[in-house]
Amino acid sequence: MNDISLKKITGLIGIALVAIFTIGLSHSISTGFAGFWGGLPVNLIVLLVLVMALYDYWDECWRVRK
16 A cells, blocks of 8 residues: 555544544534533534644645645
8 A cells, every 4th residue: 555545544534533523522512501602613613623624634635736
């Protein structure tokens, strides 16, 4: 297995684990004591973190560099 394939597989697994953890944490905060409006800032932060992680994954593994 070459280096590029290994980066793609481990990056995808890493993003999946981070997404499961952060979405679960956000869900538990929103359905718990904070409610939807109290959990909204956490939801926005989680969304921003996941977008940044996906961009970094794309930049590292899929973008064609000249």
